Amino acid sequence: MSNIVIVGTQWGDEGKGKIVDLLSEYADLVARFQGGNNAGHTMVVKGKQFISHLVPSGILQNKICIIGNGLVVDPKVLIEELEYLKNQGILTDPARLLISEKAHVIMPYHKEIDLAREIMKGDKKIGTTGRGIGPAYEDKATRRGIRFVDLIDPEIFNEKLNSLIKEKNFYLKEFLNAKPLNPDVILAEYNKYAEKLAPHVINISVVIDKAIKSGRHVLFEGAQGTHLDIDHGTYPFVTSSNTVSGNACCGVGIGPKEISGVIGIVKAYTTRVGAGPFPTELFDEIGDRIQKKGAEFGATTGRKRRCGWLDLVILRNSVRLNGLTGLTITKLDVLDGMDTLKICTGYKYGNELIEDFPANLNVLGACEPVYETLPGWTEDITNIRKVADLPVNARAYLDRIVALSEVPIDIISVGPGRDETILVNNVFD
Ligand code: GDP
Ligand code: IMO
């Protein structure tokens, strides 16, 4: 049995897409288990870049790709993504894309509410991606969501939409000062989506169970990052799903005993898009340099990502919350040519040294990072494929991450391309 979960350990955009694409070679099925098209996962193969928002990053390796019940799915975006992949000659067999019948549908009012709420919040906004994620999960939790199994049954869909739309329009118009929506237009539009997507809709729990029983390997692709988790992140500056590895089981419908490993993706420094606390954020030319060299722009919204030093307080938090069995360090090449590097090993709060990530945002806001300084390296490492060939100081930086996190490094990424990678351990062994 070898079924691996991949999660982001920071605030998203750690390079999950690249690593899932790379490891998909050894997997038979690749499943997303949470989130929606707030995600933007980048794969670069033979110099060509693909950004996926909903379709799992196993698609370039021709694997069975699964959209789990834990997702909220915008059918329009999914259809556009599938058409793009077909036109590129990638998705030659549409039967390779499966959608859980229990995945929830993002409706036009979810997007409108998301956007209008952010406007209303002004400078207190979360900085959401505006894709309707929060309002869709809200309806799921209040038992008014529309699932794919409902969408593809015209009678049920019509009934559900009509029972909801009055309230949604009242809220949009009277509270959020936004335009109400026409249910007939939604019905016609969504009936078309239903027709297109119906052939992909299936009980994916059964599919995955059968695959595991017949010895096939499943890769579970997390979206966002551990510190955007609705329970464990910097609440309320988080997304609306559980991003941690435990949710891989719930988000596709399998039991925890099937999971054999959890790989945490760690960017060699830290980034964050949107609002919320970020203790090691840099506001100087070093931060600018990392942002530029790392091309740190959101893959979904194009927003500039905030940049800062590597934070081991949050990495240790991720190790515990996800039960990480291995790490992947990405974007190490971005640190080439820096004189010195810093790793945050703890936070100073008044006279107290805090080693565990605090839940109270006022406490977190008052925390000062405690840094360890390490020497940098001058060499360009993008062409290196063996750990032994890395500059001594790059190895020392990695060794320090292992010592402080107490988790081994399985993979080191030194460029965006699939092959710009140093494989330390085969995680599917
Ligand atoms: P994800 O959301 O975790 O999949 O990450 P994103 O795709 O949003 O952002 C990661 C960005 O870094 C993408 O532009 C990748 O192509 C790029 N990337 C991934 N790994 C590396 C790396 O090792 N070095 C460099 N320079 N870029 C990388
Ligand atoms: P990937 O999978 C980085 C952030 C948003 C915002 C907060 C809530 O590419 O790593 P939402 O639209 O989810 O309600 O926004 O979460 N966010 C991400 N940040 N990477 C992501 O995904 C993100 N998905 C959501 O910027 O701060």
Ligand code: MG
């Ligand atoms: Mg991303």
